[in-house]
Amino acid sequence: MNQLIIDGVTKQFGALKVLQSCDLTVERGSVVTLLGPSGCGKTTLLRSIAGFVTPDAGRIRVKGQDISRLPPNRRDVGYVFQNYALFPHLTCRDNIAYGLVVRRVPKAEIARRVSQALDLIALAAFADRYPKQLSGGQQQRVAIARALVLEPQVLLLDEPFNALDAQLRLSMQVELRKLIDRVGITSIFVTHDQQEAMALSDRVAIMRGGRIEQIGSPLEIYDRPRSCFVADFIGRANLMPTQVRAGRTEGPQAIAAALPDGPATLVARPENIDLTPGSGPGWPGKVTFLTALGPVIEYEVDCGFSVPVRAALPRHAGVETFEPGALVTARIRDEAAAVVLPGEPNHA
Amino acid sequence: MSGPRQMISLGDRLARGMLIALTVMSIVLLVAPSLIVIAISFEPRGYIAFPPSGFSLRWYWALLERQQLLDSILVSLRISVMVMVVCLVLGIPAAFAGTRGRFPAKTAFNAFLLAPQMMPGMVIGIASLFFGAYISFRASDLMLVLSLSVFCLPFVVRIVMARLAGLDPLLDEASANLGAGKFETFFRVTLPQLAPAAFAGAAFTFIEAFDNVTVSLFTSDVRARPLPVELYYLVQFESSPLIAAISSLEIGLSLVVMLVIARAVGLERFGR
Numbered sequence: 001m002n003q004l005i006i007d008g009v010t011k012q013f014g015a016l017k018v019l020q021s022c023d024l025t026v027e028r029g030s031v032v033t034l035l036g037p038s039g040c041g042k043t044t045l046l047r048s049i050a051g052f053v054t055p056d057a058g059r060i061r062v063k064g065q066d067i068s069r070l071p072p073n074r075r076d077v078g079y080v081f082q083n084y085a086l087f088p089h090l091t092c093r094d095n096i097a098y099g100l101v102v103r104r105v106p107k108a109e110i111a112r113r114v115s116q117a118l119d120l121i122a123l124a125a126f127a128d129r130y131p132k133q134l135s136g137g138q139q140q141r142v143a144i145a146r147a148l149v150l151e152p153q154v155l156l157l158d159e160p161f162n163a164l165d166a167q168l169r170l171s172m173q174v175e176l177r178k179l180i181d182r183v184g185i186t187s188i189f190v191t192h193d194q195q196e197a198m199a200l201s202d203r204v205a206i207m208r209g210g211r212i213e214q215i216g217s218p219l220e221i222y223d224r225p226r227s228c229f230v231a232d233f234i235g236r237a238n239l240m241p242t243q244v245r246a247g248r249t250e251g252p253q254a255i256a257a258a259l260p261d262g263p264a265t266l267v268a269r270p271e272n273i274d275l276t277p278g279s280g281p282g283w284p285g286k287v288t289f290l291t292a293l294g295p296v297i298e299y300e301v302d303c304g305f306s307v308p309v310r311a312a313l314p315r316h317a318g319v320e321t322f323e324p325g326a327l328v329t330a331r332i333r334d335e336a337a338a339v340v341l342p343g344e345p346n347h348a
Numbered sequence: 349m350s351g352p353r354q355m356i357s358l359g360d361r362l363a364r365g366m367l368i369a370l371t372v373m374s375i376v377l378l379v380a381p382s383l384i385v386i387a388i389s390f391e392p393r394g395y396i397a398f399p400p401s402g403f404s405l406r407w408y409w410a411l412l413e414r415q416q417l418l419d420s421i422l423v424s425l426r427i428s429v430m431v432m433v434v435c436l437v438l439g440i441p442a443a444f445a446g447t448r449g450r451f452p453a454k455t456a457f458n459a460f461l462l463a464p465q466m467m468p469g470m471v472i473g474i475a476s477l478f479f480g481a482y483i484s485f486r487a488s489d490l491m492l493v494l495s496l497s498v499f500c501l502p503f504v505v506r507i508v509m510a511r512l513a514g515l516d517p518l519l520d521e522a523s524a525n526l527g528a529g530k531f532e533t534f535f536r537v538t539l540p541q542l543a544p545a546a547f548a549g550a551a552f553t554f555i556e557a558f559d560n561v562t563v564s565l566f567t568s569d570v571r572a573r574p575l576p577v578e579l580y581y582l583v584q585f586e587s588s589p590l591i592a593a594i595s596s597l598e599i600g601l602s603l604v605v606m607l608v609i610a611r612a613v614g615l616e617r618f619g620r
Contacts (some may be wrong), residue, residue: 027597035414050521050525052521052524071524071529072521072524073524073525073526073527073529074527076523079521079522079523079525081518081521081522083516085516085518085519085520085521085522086522087519087522087537088541089540092445098523098526099526099527099538101526102523102526102532102536146526147525147526150526150527163408176413176551187451191360
């Protein structure tokens with residue numbers, strides 16, 4: 001069942017088209033991430049769902065009800081702000097209780113639900129502290145509990161890990177995903193961090209220039225990017241220019257392509273590039289650089305393209321290692337490559 | 349290498365020298381006179397002398413027998429409280445409009461709000477008096493309250509504006525997201541955070557209204573003079589330590605109010 005349907009949402013600030021007819025469907029209980037570089041419109045889309053931004057066109061429906069015209073305080077949608085926006089004059093407990101108090105929920109029930117929420121985020125011992133007396137990670141948990149205690153239809157999170165340091169970020173991501181699964185709430189994250197998107201979500205929507213460029217599961221997007229932009233934004237990719245002729249690419253390896261004849265780009269992940277010594281079927285080249293990362297060795301191979309081909313080879317018995325200067329042949333293993341229309345890669 | 353370093357330390361030394369000079373000046377010009385006044389108030393004899401010839405509370409007791417003075421203290425207290433209320437009721441919404449509002453000529457509006465602070469009190473006093481005469485509105489308690497409110501409004505507006513500018517606007521969105529309407533957000537989120545600033549503005553307004561002469565001289569009711577005006581007339585005819593005793597009490601009152609503000613919010617916030 002679809003919990004949230006975004007239909008043709010468009011927003012323009014002055015001459016700037018921030019959202020250009022965005023469509024998105026989110027299933028009940030699933031976690032979707034809006035991923036993209038800054039300025040791609042992801043936060044504006046999230047704020048439109050919460051009602052902080054009024055779209056120029058399009059509709060937003062939650063559980064079948066059109067909420068596009070409702071003011072923010074009448075939408076049953078939780079929001080976790082990037083800086084958490086906890087009320088500094090209220091304790092942790094009163095912050096969580098805020099929404100219930102505003103809704104005139106009976107006192108006894110407020111007390112019960114708030115203590116439940118505090119247990120959920122394991123902060124019962126900190127209930128009477130003020131936000132500034134809590135660590136960043138604890139503040140984040142309070143912000144999440146404050147939204148969850150109202151049992152909203154959808155939980156929106158705007159870069160919730162931005163304010164945390166790298167180490168805490170990783171453990172909080174896992175904790176948060178577990179928490180979301182336990183509560184079973186439909187959630188939408190906004191992030192510019194592709195690893196975060198991969199770790200947290202069931203589906204990822206890649207945004208660019210106010211449009212949703214591709215939606216799919218993290219692995220789908222990783223394996224079958226539909227554009228150079230997506231390929232480059234999620235993980236690392238070799239982008240090799242090629243020509244499509246009758247549904248296959250030209251060159252040493254003919255790879256099936258659902259594109260019309262003409263120029264195209266071959267997208268291959270470094271771990272799908274195999275290197276063999278000497279010449280053979282594939283792209284001949286010369287090793288120019290290598291990085292020993294531990295589990296894998298990464299090679300840069302000059303195959304005559306404008307940028308070197310990168311290959312990540314596992315380091316175990318039977319896999320040959322090469323020195324800089326070695327002549328090798330690069331091949332795409334198992335034809336694990338996508339063929340897309342040529343385009344400017346992104347380096348944001 | 350050594351050149352710039354020497355220059356920096358020279359600048360540092362200059363700054364330190366200025367700071368010391370400023371401190372000495374404020375002690376000599378502000379603190380010392382107050383201390384001298386307090387010392388004089390304990391003079392047992394009937395005329396002003398420094399150092400006092402002894403220690404006596406005679407003039408403080410004498411105060412209690414001067415009905416006119418006691419009345420003027422009551423007038424001042426009453427007027428100051430009213431001015432404080434008027435300034436809070438008008439100043440907080442005005443500060444809101446001046447900070448958060450979006451309307452044409454907002455800069456001009458803000459300059460206008462703070463303008464009375466740039467104007468000498470005497471000008472406001474005389475202007476109020478003349479304008480009052482023009483519309484047959486006589487010097488009275490009401491006129492005194494109104495003219496002092498004009499004079500004091502910038503205190504509240506400025507302090508509250510500074511605080512408002514420092515508030516996270518996302519808190520309003522958070523409140524709305526949690527289901528609160530605009531009014532509820534104001535009373536539950538914004539106002540509690542403005543309280544210290546409003547409190548400090550109120551205290552400053554109170555002190556200013558309590559010992560203002562320049563405006564009050566022109567707009568107060570002749571039959572119910574506030575304390576500063578009463579003192580102004582008194583000094584012309586009387587030079588007993590009685591004046592010093594009243595002044596000492598006023599210094600004490602200001603000190604108490606300042607201490608309360610410092611305890612509640614921290615004084616340094618109002619430097620800004």
